[in-house]
Amino acid sequence: MHKKPQILQRHLVAQSRLFRVESLELRFSNGVERTYERLMPGGSGAVMLVALLDNDTIALIREYGGGIEDYTLTLPKGAIDLGESLREACNRELQEEIGYGAREFIHLKKLSLSPSYMSGGIDVVVARDLYESKLEGDEPEPLELVPWKLNNLHELYSRADCTEGRAIAALALAQEFLAGRFDGEVLG
Amino acid sequence: MHKKPQILQRHLVAQSRLFRVESLELRFSNGVERTYERLMPGGSGAVMLVALLDNDTIALIREYGGGIEDYTLTLPKGAIDLGESLREACNRELQEEIGYGAREFIHLKKLSLSPSYMSGGIDVVVARDLYESKLEGDEPEPLELVPWKLNNLHELYSRADCTEGRAIAALALAQEFLAGRFDGEVLG
Numbered sequence: 001m002h003k004k005p006q007i008l009q010r011h012l013v014a015q016s017r018l019f020r021v022e023s024l025e026l027r028f029s030n031g032v033e034r035t036y037e038r039l040m041p042g043g044s045g046a047v048m049l050v051a052l053l054d055n056d057t058i059a060l061i062r063e064y065g066g067g068i069e070d071y072t073l074t075l076p077k078g079a080i081d082l083g084e085s086l087r088e089a090c091n092r093e094l095q096e097e098i099g100y101g102a103r104e105f106i107h108l109k110k111l112s113l114s115p116s117y118m119s120g121g122i123d124v125v126v127a128r129d130l131y132e133s134k135l136e137g138d139e140p141e142p143l144e145l146v147p148w149k150l151n152n153l154h155e156l157y158s159r160a161d162c163t164e165g166r167a168i169a170a171l172a173l174a175q176e177f178l179a180g181r182f183d184g185e186v187l188g
Numbered sequence: 189m190h191k192k193p194q195i196l197q198r199h200l201v202a203q204s205r206l207f208r209v210e211s212l213e214l215r216f217s218n219g220v221e222r223t224y225e226r227l228m229p230g231g232s233g234a235v236m237l238v239a240l241l242d243n244d245t246i247a248l249i250r251e252y253g254g255g256i257e258d259y260t261l262t263l264p265k266g267a268i269d270l271g272e273s274l275r276e277a278c279n280r281e282l283q284e285e286i287g288y289g290a291r292e293f294i295h296l297k298k299l300s301l302s303p304s305y306m307s308g309g310i311d312v313v314v315a316r317d318l319y320e321s322k323l324e325g326d327e328p329e330p331l332e333l334v335p336w337k338l339n340n341l342h343e344l345y346s347r348a349d350c351t352e353g354r355a356i357a358a359l360a361l362a363q364e365f366l367a368g369r370f371d372g373e374v375l376g
């Protein structure tokens with residue numbers, strides 16, 4: 001049953017400034033045919049950062065989310081610019097969003113948003129050994145930095161303004177990494 | 189800074205069978221104006237289930253994801269049908285996807301996929317006190333049920349075929365709930 005379906009046809013069915021929708025005609029190994037639609041990412045990927053302000057404290061940001069039309073408490077994140085390495089993107093986003101650079105970056109995992117209908121993903125990276133440094137980003141207003149204790153994540157998860165699945169997943173992965181149960185890869 | 193931006197204008201910029209893209213003209217409280225795009229959900233929402241096969245074991249499924257063009261190990265999930273309650277949707281999806289119903293459903297949280305550019309979300313629900321019962325779903329091929337020990341989630345997270353951020357987030361919330369550090373709401 002793990003023989004992948006055959007892709008009979010694919011074509012672009014809708015497009016906007018940020019989004020492209022592709023239609024996939026599939027034939028599963030049992031002969032069943034289906035038409036799937038999926039969202040194609042633009043650009044070169046994205047990063048989400050679990051930045052350790054000290055051994056017990058991570059950096060959250062409070063940011064307006066156009067999707068939910070409200071402010072949300074989440075992790076620093078952003079798109080990888082064309083030609084930028086993953087490490088460069090991480091260190092730029094950190095400086096733009098929380099006013100810190102970092103000397104060590106450890107890649108944990110590329111997360112998918114919805115494997116069913118979205119391609120692409122976001123790379124989750126732990127940042128350690130921080131130093132103060134500010135870069136101007138493209139944010140419409142300054143982001144608020146909210147330090148949060150790692151031993152108090154359950155309280156964060158209970159908050160109505162903490163809703164982003166990817167951020168909760170990134171924090172869970174970081175906890176496993178910090179507990180020595182999950183291997184990361186240092187970005188050189 | 190937490191005064192929400194004013195929405196000056198909104199309009200539909202692209203549409204396909206499954207996706208609708210809306211453009212938002214925003215004016216932030218500091219006067220900066222920006223155009224955001226976001227994905228609008230179709231339908232009545234979606235559920236993701238952490239089903240306890242016993243006190244130590246949850247139900248994973250192996251399913252083809254059109255978005256990533258590969259099989260993935262994730263949690264049972266699906267759309268809420270029109271007119272269906274959250275509890276009804278949960279019990280239908282469970283029976284369709286893993287061949288079990290449940291007598292108890294506890295709602296943990298509505299997760300957003302990307303607050304920046306997606307509206308809508310998915311309700312995370314714990315299912316307990318299971319009984320065998322199979323319903324025919326609309327899957328193109330049968331899903332494989334993969335029991336997984338709760339004390340071994342770090343190994344799941346390390347697998348290349350476990351990538352879905354929402355599922356990892358749902359499991360992290362369920363762990364906090366089962367540890368008594370996160371409150372859920374029983375669905376009646």
